[in-house]
Amino acid sequence: MVSSETPHQTTQTIEESLNRIKNDIPQLSGIVDAFRDLLINGAIAQSELPIPQFVDEKVDRLRFSQGIPMLHERKIHVDRDAIMGVSELLIPSMKKGFPKLDVSLSKLESFLKENGAFLDELVPTMESIAIDEPEELARQLEIPTLELQFICYELTRPFAEKISERVSPLINELNWSKGYCPVCGSWPVISFWKGSEGRRFLNCSFCGQDWPYMRTQCPFCENNDNEKQEIIFSEDRNFEHAELCHECMKYVVGIDTRNMIAAPHPLAAPLGLIYLDVLAQDRGFQPGSTCAWNILEKTERSI
Ligand SMILES: [Zn+2]
Ligand SMILES: [Zn+2]
Structure with a gap:
């Protein structure tokens, strides 16, 4: 919140x-x-x-x-x-x-x-x-x-x-350079690009804390090799994307909020990006966080 x-x-x-x-x-x-x-x-x-x-x-x-x-x-x-x-x-x-x-x-x-x-x-x-x-x-x-x-x-x-x-x-005033949450240690569920420079903020899958994190580095394995990172998106919704890492094969979904009047709520936003989860997972990537949606999806498959 x-x-x-x-x-x-x-x-x-x-x-x-x-x-x-x-x-x-x-x-x-x-x-x-x-x-x-x-x-x-x-x-x-x-x-x-x-x-x-x-x-x-x-x-x-x-x-x-x-x-x-x-x-x-x-x-x-x-x-x-x-x-x-x-x-x-x-x-x-x-x-x-x-x-x-x-x-x-x-x-x-x-x-x-x-x-x-x-x-x-x-x-x-x-x-x-x-x-x-x-x-x-x-x-x-x-x-x-x-x-x-x-x-x-x-x-x-x-x-x-x-x-x-x-x-x-x-x-908030202290430096935090990790890809996991500074409060509870959970992995991020979504990344928001904010401000005129599109600074990346990760949002915790569990406690909702957000923190700035380098755009050029994978939060899950800290790989910062450009060649091993990829952004995928759908042409008609190019402000939404999935950030893929070819090193650890994990991804996080994201939204570029720069041209938005109001950014979506971090709890609701991942639901609107499920089509990107499907695209990323079809290509063999795994979500970086264990969030409710991921658990539920596995539950659905096991029923
Ligand atoms: Zn947290
Ligand atoms: Zn990685």
């Missing part, structure tokens, strides 16, 4: 971004509608969460300058009421958007109500996968692992966004 926005403005930006995608690419209406409630209620859930307790702590500048994300190995206490509040908002949104996940969602919902210990494990892990050892819990609940990952990813995302929003001012 852009920290200067009010919750109402954020939900409005998400809504407008989704409507624009549907309008521009009607073939994506189904996936946009599936995610709509989840994204909007996720932003509402985030705005209602209590402020994380550690935000007044000082940044360890030395560790940070060595490329260690701010939340590395930190445990964050999140109380039961908070996670229950988020679940009450987001589980119905997921049931509505993704009816195929109904059984798994109901099982996890019951488990959440009964098992407090699980909540401690769920929240503090600042990874895109959202929980440690999902296989074990998936087996216990008899839920497919990918479905559990998708659900937990979405339930924990508002906490990660809240933390990112609060710590952002502490690190």
